[in-house]
Amino acid sequence: MNVKTIAVEQRPHRSARGLISRKPTLTAVVLSLFASVGVFATCAILYIISSEFSIFLNHVGAAEFFFGTRWEPFMEPRSFGILPLLAGTMWIVVISTIFAVPVGVMIGAYLHHFCGRKRGLWLKPSLEILAAIPTVVYGFVAVTLITPVMKRWLPETEIFNALSAGLVVGFMILPMISTLVHDALIEIPKRVREGAFALGAYPNEVFFGVEIRAIRARIFAAVVLSLSRAFGETMAVTLAAGAHPNLTWNPLESIQTITSYIVQASMGDAPHGTIINSSIYAASGVLFFVTLMLNLLAYTWIKRQKIGISQL
Amino acid sequence: MTSLRHRRAQLFRFLTWSAAIFGLLLIVAIFGYLIQQGMAHLDGAFFENYASRIPAKAGIKAALAGTLYVMALTMFIAVPIGVGTAIFFEEYLRPSKLKGLLELNISNLAGVPSIIFGVLGLSFFVRFLGWERSIISGSLTLAILLLPVIVIATRSALTEVPRTIKESAYALGATKEQMIWYHLAPNALPGICSGIIIALGRAIGESAPLIMVGALSFVAYTPESVWDSFTVLPVQIFNWASRPQPEFQAVAASAILVLLALVIIFTALTTLIRQKFAKKKANY
Numbered sequence: 073m074n075v076k077t078i079a080v081e082q083r084p085h086r087s088a089r090g091l092i093s094r095k096p097t098l099t100a101v102v103l104s105l106f107a108s109v110g111v112f113a114t115c116a117i118l119y120i121i122s123s124e125f126s127i128f129l130n131h132v133g134a135a136e137f138f139f140g141t142r143w144e145p146f147m148e149p150r151s152f153g154i155l156p157l158l159a160g161t162m163w164i165v166v167i168s169t170i171f172a173v174p175v176g177v178m179i180g181a182y183l184h185h186f187c188g189r190k191r192g193l194w195l196k197p198s199l200e201i202l203a204a205i206p207t208v209v210y211g212f213v214a215v216t217l218i219t220p221v222m223k224r225w226l227p228e229t230e231i232f233n234a235l236s237a238g239l240v241v242g243f244m245i246l247p248m249i250s251t252l253v254h255d256a257l258i259e260i261p262k263r264v265r266e267g268a269f270a271l272g273a274y275p276n277e278v279f280f281g282v283e284i285r286a287i288r289a290r291i292f293a294a295v296v297l298s299l300s301r302a303f304g305e306t307m308a309v310t311l312a313a314g315a316h317p318n319l320t321w322n323p324l325e326s327i328q329t330i331t332s333y334i335v336q337a338s339m340g341d342a343p344h345g346t347i348i349n350s351s352i353y354a355a356s357g358v359l360f361f362v363t364l365m366l367n368l369l370a371y372t373w374i375k376r377q378k379i380g381i382s383q384l
Numbered sequence: 385m386t387s388l389r390h391r392r393a394q395l396f397r398f399l400t401w402s403a404a405i406f407g408l409l410l411i412v413a414i415f416g417y418l419i420q421q422g423m424a425h426l427d428g429a430f431f432e433n434y435a436s437r438i439p440a441k442a443g444i445k446a447a448l449a450g451t452l453y454v455m456a457l458t459m460f461i462a463v464p465i466g467v468g469t470a471i472f473f474e475e476y477l478r479p480s481k482l483k484g485l486l487e488l489n490i491s492n493l494a495g496v497p498s499i500i501f502g503v504l505g506l507s508f509f510v511r512f513l514g515w516e517r518s519i520i521s522g523s524l525t526l527a528i529l530l531l532p533v534i535v536i537a538t539r540s541a542l543t544e545v546p547r548t549i550k551e552s553a554y555a556l557g558a559t560k561e562q563m564i565w566y567h568l569a570p571n572a573l574p575g576i577c578s579g580i581i582i583a584l585g586r587a588i589g590e591s592a593p594l595i596m597v598g599a600l601s602f603v604a605y606t607p608e609s610v611w612d613s614f615t616v617l618p619v620q621i622f623n624w625a626s627r628p629q630p631e632f633q634a635v636a637a638s639a640i641l642v643l644l645a646l647v648i649i650f651t652a653l654t655t656l657i658r659q660k661f662a663k664k665k666a667n668y
Contacts, residue, residue, distance in 0.1 A: 307618070
């Protein structure tokens, strides 16, 4: 929310008649119908997931679902403990974030401090190509390029493994972090930075001593957004991380994430009414809930920070 | 002590520089590798052939046609709804709790993983409405996925139109609809277009939701109506890439090159439009 909208909000309403400013015209009615599509989508997602989720929980039991350590939906005895899928997803999230956050922050610092305006004009969009590459392409690169290279150094690497999948997801979210950090750095008032330089600080001292502190909530929000992106990443992970629900401490082993289970189960053409079909919705429910929480967290922090920076 | 500080500053400079170089090298490495892998297969026949069990005969005719068909239909649905939603938000809704909620809803939809939209499409279009695994189901699913992207881009384009233009239109007695149609929309058009192209670039590489609504990977015909089953490039790539034979990996790389070419054309178009827009804005 920028300053302008805040100013508008503080102005008293001219009419108390309602949301739409005058008698609704045909255009207003049509446009409001268009605007309700988004609301409909959210409601449909919530309804579909929650109704199937409750059917699933009736069959399986909440205790087994949330605390079970075995996810074995296709073979008897079936078992639906989400923990192995959650652990697989966490591997992807952790690896990609450990890679992307430091590198992304460093790129943001470079764009802000050391590269001239001209170089920045082509460097920033070029780096954003990394975010434009379709995820299925990253999956291909992970399986056919990164895993073989890794095998040379770590021979015990499995063909499908969490590490190479996590790395390519890290490549994908790298420009998101660097752009968010750079945008936040730009918003710091110039005098803050120049004051520090005037006191004789080096760029690294300005960056770590002053700027990082000013934008730490934004950096936190960028990290949370990237966590959410990595959590929901699907195709790269389906191709590169394997399809083996695996509660493991070794990132070189094959794992399965929540998203790749959803793909696997839906490709098997599970008919309506089977437990496999409901398990798709159960997995989606967990995925939706976690990403929703992460996104809400990030948006609140971005909002809070924007107000914070305007008070500097 | 000064020299230690100086060395630290130099180290910082070097580290940030190498991070940026590393990012660029990643792009060069990925593209170089894909070109080296995929060039061999990329000939006229590759665009003429359908998918095949024999790698040498495999082509992307059905996938390319499916992609173009699905993209056209998706944009036909998503653009009016997305742009309309944005205009409604900016021009018709007064600031209120409801508006805040609607905004939160859109920004939240933008963060929902794409596969969740696939689950929605599968349950609603494919099963509930009984539209089967058809182009219309796929396009509607993608349209909902693109909706927040288009809404957010259009809204920022609309807010960038100078207030003076809106106010002079009103001062001359224009109605709200006249103001939007003759002044606001034409002035925001470049921004809206670049937003639409960004959305298109995202949709063209999207495969997870389309796999959910049942894009097939073995289609030996080009689609004729919106009720036909279909495949798209990313799904075809996924299928080839997940096969064990190395020959199919090479075919996948060739298809990836075609997909990347499309994505890069869209990205370049956005940059061009933005630059033109920036020049025009400077004239005010």
